[in-house]
Structures are given as C-alpha cells and as structure tokens.
Amino acid sequence: MSKIKSYAAPQAGAELELYEYDAGDLKPEDVEIKVEYCGICHSDLSMIDNEWGFSQYPLVAGHEVIGRVHALGSSAQDKGLKVGQRVGIGWTANSCGHCDACISGNQVNCAEGSVPTIINRGGFADKIRANWQWAIPLPESIDAASAGPLLCGGITVFKPLLMHHVTATSRVGVIGIGGLGHIAIKLLRAMGCEVTAFSSNPSKEQEILGMGADRVVNSRDPEALKALAGQFDLIINTVNVSLDWMPYFQALAYGGNFHTVGAVMKPFEVPAFSLIAGDRSIAGSSTGSPHELRTLMKLAGRAKVAPQTEEFPMSRINEAIQHVRDGKARYRVVLKADF
Template sequence: GGFAEVVRANATAVIPLPAGMDMKIAGPLFCGGITVFNPLVQFGIKPTDKVAVIGIGGLGHMALQFFRAWGCEVTAFSSSDVKAQEAYCLGAHHVINSTIQTELQAAAGSFDFIISTVNVSLDWSAYLATLKPKGRLHFVGATLEPLKVGVFDLLGGQKSISSSPVGAPNVIKEMLDFAVQHNIKPQIEMFPMSRINDAFAHMEKGNARYRIVLENDWK
C-alpha cells in the first residue's frame, strides 16, 4: 500500500493534514510522531511534570520536541556524548550520560514519567530508581529481551511500567495540529524511490538521521 498511487480507506480512519504541513514530514509523524505523542494524552502528562527520554533516535528526537513543547522539564538519557548537544537543540533542558553510573544515581527520584524509545535491554532497575513515587516507565521502543525488573523496584514507590503502540485517529489529529502550532518536525533524509535499496542499506547501517522519506521519481 505504501507505494500505491491511490488508496481507498474508511473515512473514519483518514485524517486531513493541517494547513501548512509539508507532506514530506507528515509521514514520519503518522508513525514515530504519534507513537511518542500518544502517551502524553493517555497518561495525562502535565506541563509541570519532569519527564525523561531514553534514546535519541528516530522516536527519541521527536519525543524531545513534543515533551518540550508540552511544557515539561525534559531530560535526555543518552550513551553518546556526541548526541548531547543535539539533544539540547531538540528541546532537552538536561542530558544525562547513561553510561556513567554516578550520573544516574544523582538523578534518583527526579522524574514523573520516562519514555524509553530504544530496542535494547538496559539496567531498568537503575532507570526506575530515577522515578518519583508513583512515577511511570513507559516503553514505545520494541525491546526484544524480556524485561528484568524486580517487584521491589516498583513496590516501594508505587511505580508503574507500561507500553503503547501508535494512537487513535482523534489523537493523531491532535498531534498533527500540535506539531504545526509548535513547529515540531522530524529530521528527515530524502531518497528517490529508484534508490530504495540504498535507503535500506543506509538505514540498516544505523546512519539514518533520523527518518528516511522516499520521493517518487518514477515516470
């Protein structure tokens, strides 16, 4: 369906693009954008909340923008010092190097909400320790291994773990309108469809920054 010239769909599942939205950035918003925006709505995240984002990639770079525009105090967790300055540019107020144990320990009890956008297994107990009482660690990254979390990591502070996929059409519409109002845009790289194999190779090497958009060059 993604390469079709015409698509027939149920009207209840079709969302018009807001005026002024470039179609080139709309595609990634319908996937990664709604994935990180949906939890803001579903869990009633408040502008006064302190939130954190694990991972600065395809999902994380949009989460930083949305959370900052939502009004939250935003911290980025990253294992790369190279991405620290980029995280600030994307909206982070603070950056914590997650490979430095003392930095994680110093953040104990800091966050109301943490969103994990990575697909690798981490020391989840260490991240749970950075939550405030009744804080939530929420997964949108498809971590492949089973989560290694002890009940006592949750029990004492009544902390929660949750996950979500994308979002309902009404939330997608809200997300698109919010993105236009706050000038939130995914970082994209354009490839012509005739070079689709090059695009896949670029992505599989981990070089995409941060979403690849294909442009039709077929006559």
C-alpha cells in the same frame, strides 16, 4: 480496473522491484490517496524481511504516508473529507468499527483485528487506500515533506504523553535519541515539559540540546544515573535492547511511570517494592487511534514540530532502505513519490 504502481518486495529480504497491481473497485468506506511522500520505518524493514512471520508477497510496504485525497467511496463522501484534501495514513488502514475497543475510541486495539497499512498494501506506491477514519486530515501549517514519520514514530511516542496525562509541569526522561526519541524531545519541548535525554553517545549532546532537551545524561555512566533518583514523572524507553533498568526505575518520582515503546525482547526484571513503594508503574503501548493521530497533527502544525529527515526520490528506494539498514539515517528517511 484501477491500476496502482508501486515498489514491492517479491520475497523475504529481497530488493524492491516495480510492481503494478489492480486495486479493484473502491470500497464504500474507503479513501484513495495519491501519495506525495512516504517515510521509511524499521517496521517496514521487519515486514520486508518477514521478521514477524505474517508478511505476504509481493509486499508493498510503507506506512508513513502524506498525500491528497484522490477518490472517495460511496459511504465515505459525507465523512468530512474532500477530493484534493491533504491527509496522512499511518500504521493502520482499517478497523471493524463496532467492537468495544472501536466504539470507545481505541480502534488501534480493535478486537476483530485492525488491518495494518502494509497488509492492505502500503505507501511505497503512487496511490494507497484506507478506511476513511484512518485518513487523518492535516493542517495547512504542517510541513508535508517531513510530516510522514509523525504518523508512526511520532504517534508512538505521543501516545504515552496522553496516557500518563503529561502537562507543562511534568518532568520526563527519554531513553534513546534516534528516530523515535528525537521526535519525543521535540513534542515534549512543544508541551513545555522539563526534558532529560538519556544517550549513550556523548558526541550528540549539543545536537540533542538543540532539539529541545534541557539536559543530556550519559546512559553508560552509573553515577550520573544514580544521581537522578526520584526525579521523573515519566520515563519513555525507545530502545529495543536490554539495559540495566533499575537505575531508571529508581529515577521515578512517586506516582511515576516507566513506559516502553521499544520492543525489548528480554523480560524486564523489576523488584516488586520498586513499584509498591511510591505507587510506580510500568506500561507500554503501540500506535494511536484516529482521534489521537488528529490531536498529534494539530499540535505539530501549531507548534511547528517536524521530525529531522533526509529525503530520497522513491525511484531510489533500495538505496534509501539500505541507508536505514546501515543505521545512517539522521533521523528519519522520507521518500518523495516520482512515478
């Protein structure tokens, strides 16, 4: 038997409790990782609360994991990973490996259904398991204590940059400077882009400029938004509330893209000619493939991109979760394993 110690929600919305489970034999393609750090994401809260309707209890959340390889399955021993190596695990723990999406390198869109890390039992634990492909090698230069949020929030905002072929000459806007948006600004600055932050909180302007934004625009000022017409190659939306989107569509340059990673529940209302005139488009995405995750971690290690985090010991996990629920996190919370 292989016992794993964790913190689990016994039912929807409940506080987490110590929970030990038998993980069974290590599957041939899997890797077991000893957890060092694990971030707390709003998706963890959604899973704990069963907001999406597919949570299974007791539920072990946590999908922004940094740790070291503890054991390798029999078929994972020749895949480039070594015991003791530091790796990261994000939202996805497994994918089929043989469908068209997987074969083309889009494993996150696995036609057989990729397996979320939380359903596989997540990183609010002393150890975690995942398919070897999803154990992302980390460069030695990366800051392990703050790197966890890059594996979910980071890849969520990095993927649009890859999809839309962003370069150092790109002019990019970011709507919402929270857990996702602040990482987007740091990545865009590392890539040399011209970065505009859209924020509804003027008091954060100097802090946002310190992150690397070239300018901060008050998203509640219609005239300020109107003055930006035709300027952006890409605008990334990170908020999940409905806004007046027309000023942002009008702010796109020809060939510009509006890309949402924020789960806005109300439909976007877009006049067709806002897209037709200027070859503009609207897109969305979730997280990334193993290759995209590896690319992100290499960039973060080389350019010293680190999320702004607050650290709690994992033994104070319920206090940390409440801190996130209360909207007090600046800007991501990371748990340090202390079993």
